[in-house]
Amino acid sequence: MSDAQDHKQKMQQVQAQHRKKVSEAVDPGRGLVLINTGKGKGKSSAAFGVVIRALGWGQKVAVVQFIKGKWKTGERRFFEERDLVTWHTMGEGFTWDTQDRDRDIAAATAAFDKARDLMASGDYDLVVLDEINIALRYEYLSVDAVIEGLKSRSDRTSVFLTGRDAPQALREYADLVTEMTEEKHPFQAGIKAQRGVDF
Amino acid sequence: MSDAQDHKQKMQQVQAQHRKKVSEAVDPGRGLVLINTGKGKGKSSAAFGVVIRALGWGQKVAVVQFIKGKWKTGERRFFEERDLVTWHTMGEGFTWDTQDRDRDIAAATAAFDKARDLMASGDYDLVVLDEINIALRYEYLSVDAVIEGLKSRSDRTSVFLTGRDAPQALREYADLVTEMTEEKHPFQAGIKAQRGVDF
Structure with a gap:
């Protein structure tokens, strides 16, 4: 068999397997719960990529940020300026900046109350709870x-x-x-965080 | 020491370590090369999240899609409708749909010629080569x-x-x-791909 025929046969098998899996899959009739975790880069940015995907289909999206309160990120600028999503920030910044556990607990609790209302309202196709795992980790x-x-x-x-x-x-x-694992990171090589790439 | 004092001291240490690392990092004076790979979800969506971040700072962005040509994704709809980025699609769809190796090679080569021009032009802060690793994997x-x-x-x-x-x-x-690892995926549990979440 020629290389071209061999390639065609392989691709037909891949296509058939893919179609079979797709045809057998069912719609759960409810929204999904998705987690991006791990030490690697891309946990929040992948969630914001999915926000874009949802908006592309005309869906409604809300974001609650649990940690990056003070920091003005590119994504926050983008979404706020265009009024594309309902945006709510906990407003206290990274926990190592506040150094006050009681205040952090109060802020996180208030943010989650807001998140619960957004999730239960029926008004949204997607709600992002950004960095909520950090609030869980610090209890x-x-x-x-x-x-x-x-x-x-x-x-x-x-x-x-x-x-x-x-x-x-x-x-x-x-x-x-999904677990994001850092194989190689510019910050470890002494390279400064870059506007547009890192924040 | 009280819990609150203990917490405060720990957070001060974290803050000091973080500040030291930040102050020692240098600006490379050139754009970075970033890879999202692995079997897990979030490779493309994290890149599109970074596109949003860059746009939030007023930067210029181009995207070349190497594989998902035929498929109309939410992110493509979002960016094309708003004319926010320079968008270029290879236009042949998943390789298991074309089943023609020569046509795939020609399409990938043409897409990379376009990508090389975009990268060398000096007109862009960020160029995304989406799914290019698939084109490399199939040679x-x-x-x-x-x-x-x-x-x-x-x-x-x-x-x-x-x-x-x-x-x-x-x-x-x-x-x-960054390596994205799939710890748990709804498709494996027989759940259909969801508009807005998966495409």
């Missing part, structure tokens, strides 16, 4: 409360949770868990 | 040609390359490599 929020909030979401609503160290109970409840 | 492009193209990019331009199975030589040349 500013309990994982039980977060899972309760996810369970009371509207059937219409998918939820994307980001941040390193997602707790096990949350991983078990989720439909999708 | 539609040579890794040497791709690295040559990256080397001839403008100093102004960062390049984001996505797709599973990034070749080793490309990983070595890049500033950042």
